[in-house]
Structures are given as C-alpha cells and as structure tokens.
Amino acid sequence: PKDNLRCLTQYGITIWKNSNDSVKIGWALQDAVGGIPSANGTKTIGECPRDDESLKLAWWTSDRLALLQNRLSTDMTKNRIIVFAKADKTYHEDLLTTAVVSTMDPSTVVTMRGNVSSSTGKKQTLYVTRRHQAALREYLTNFFTGKMEKLLQVLDKHWVDHFPGVRLWTKVSEGGGLDYNSTDNNGIQGWHQFFDSQTTMQDSQFAVGPKNAILTLIDGSLRALQQSLTGLL
Numbered sequence: 001p002k003d004n005l006r007c008l009t010q011y012g013i014t015i016w017k018n019s020n021d022s023v024k025i026g027w028a029l030q031d032a033v034g035g036i037p038s039a040n041g042t043k044t045i046g047e048c049p050r051d052d053e054s055l056k057l058a059w060w061t062s063d064r065l066a067l068l069q070n071r072l073s074t075d076m077t078k079n080r081i082i083v084f085a086k087a088d089k090t091y092h093e094d095l096l097t098t099a100v101v102s103t104m105d106p107s108t109v110v111t112m113r114g115n116v117s118s119s120t121g122k123k124q125t126l127y128v129t130r131r132h133q134a135a136l137r138e139y140l141t142n143f144f145t146g147k148m149e150k151l152l153q154v155l156d157k158h159w160v161d162h163f164p165g166v167r168l169w170t171k172v173s174e175g176g177g178l179d180y181n182s183t184d185n186n187g188i189q190g191w192h193q194f195f196d197s198q199t200t201m202q203d204s205q206f207a208v209g210p211k212n213a214i215l216t217l218i219d220g221s222l223r224a225l226q227q228s229l230t231g232l233l
Contacts, residue, residue: 004220014207014216021087021220025147027095028080032102032139033059045103045139047146061106063113068101070124085144087224089231099143100126103135141232145172148225152191155218168194178226195219 003021004014033048033056048056069076072094083095104112104126112124128136149172156168167188169180180190195201199212207216 004217008213008217012208012213014213014220016201016205016207016216016219017223018220019088021224022092023085023147023221023224025083025085025095026080027083027098029060029065030056031143032098034106035059044142045135046142061109064101064104064106064109067104067109067113067124068098071097071101071126073097085147085224085228087220087227089227091228091231097126099136099140100128100132103132103139105132108132137232141229144225144229144232148172148222148229151221151225163194163198166194172229178222191219191222 002010004018007018008014030048030050032045034045035043035055035058036046036048038044038046048059072081074081074094081094081098083098084092085095086092101109112126115124149170152168152170152172156170159166159168165187169175169177169182169188169190171177171180176190178191179193180188181193182189189197195215199207199215201207201212201216207213
C-alpha cells in the first residue's frame with residue numbers, strides 16, 4: 001500500500017480517498033505544556049509561547065521527560081520528534097505516547113517514573129484514568145484542529161496565484177469545517193466545495209493530470225487530519 005506522495009512521485013497519479021495517506025507533523029516539548037490560559041479563563045494543556053522557557057521547564061520535569069523517552073519508539077532530537085496524522089482511522093504510536101505523557105497529572109508522572117528501570121530498558125505501561133482521558137481528548141482535539149486550520153490558512157494565503165478570486169474557509173470548528181458551503185457569493189469556499197468544483201474525482205478514483213493529482217494529494221492530508229479529529233468525537 002502506498003500513500004499519495006509515493007504514488008505521485010513514482011507513477012504520476014494519486015488516489016482519491018487513499019486510506020494510506022498521512023501527514024508528517026513536527027512535535028516539540030513546547031507543544032504540550034500545562035498551565036496555558038484558555039479562552040474561557042481556565043488553565044489548559046497546550047502550546048507554550050516560544051519565549052516562556054520557565055513554563056515549559058516547570059511542566060517538563062526530568063521525571064516527565066524520562067517517562068516520555070522510555071515509551072517512544074524513536075529517540076528525540078533537540079526535544080523534537082516527528083509524528084503522523086493518519087487517514088486510516090488509527091493513531092500513530094508516538095503521537096499517542098507524547099499526548100498521554102504530556103497530559104498526565106504531575107503526581108502520576110512521579111509515581112510512574114518510579115517504576116521505570118533504566119537498567120532493563122523495559123517499557124513502562126501507561127495507565128489513563130477517566131479524568132486523564134478527558135484532558136487527553138481535549139489536547140488532541142486542539143492539536144489536530146490547530147494543524148488543520150494552519151494548513152488551510154497556508155493554502156488560502158497562496159491560493160490567489162493559482163485560482164484568482166478563490167478564498168478558502170479556514171475554520172475547522174465553525175461553519176461546517178471542510179464542508180462549509182458558501183451560498184452568498186462572498187468568494188469563500190469550503191475545501192470540499194472547492195475540491196468538487198476543480199476536479200473530476202466524483203467520477204474516478206484515480207487522479208490523472210497535474211491539477212487533479214496535486215489537489216488530491218492535498219485532500220489526502222486534510223482527510224488524515226479530519227479522520228484524526230473525527231475519531232475523538
């Protein structure tokens with residue numbers, strides 16, 4: 001099975017609704033820090049301002065970092081790791097690991113860290129309570145929402161050079177998200193509305209031709225993020 005990027009580079013075509021598609025995402029410690037002010041005035045776990053090193057260090061104690069490194073399938077480089085959003089309705093193992101450890105209560109981190117043996121290299125089992133599950137779901141929902149909206153904003157910003165007069169709806173949690181449907185001729189289109197108007201994919205699974213292939217490649221990335229979001233609801 002090949003994702004659309006491999007299909008495009010090897011065969012010059014892409015496949016609509018390819019379940020092998022995924023999105024590569026760079027994740028860093030500052031992407032999941034406790035004590036971040038939320039819109040409703042409470043504290044949440046989210047992205048830390050890049051210049052607030054003290055807040056990051058207060059959350060990412062040596063115990064939490066050691067627990068994370070114990071569970072990851074690959075080594076972190078400069079406190080960063082590559083994770084993936086997947087279109088096949090599953091979740092990347094290292095993404096789940098980072099999310100679980102990031103949203104764990106500090107006291108639980110200390111307890112679990114005490115069970116880790118550095119000499120044996122045995123993986124510590126991670127347990128998730130109902131309270132922790134709620135924090136985990138909230139974090140991942142905000143994480144995927146932010147990544148999808150950022151991708152839509154990038155597409156919208158650079159769309160004008162290729163599709164004059166077209167603006168994309170960039171809100172995931174409002175107006176139907178990717179299914180936003182413009183009815184007042186304001187020039188803003190939802191992704192699916194735009195995709196359907198520019199391709200012939202309703203009639204064929206294989207995207208042939210530069211425009212069809214590239215738009216289907218982008219569609220696969222958005223679908224991967226959307227599937228990851230949908231699985232949390």
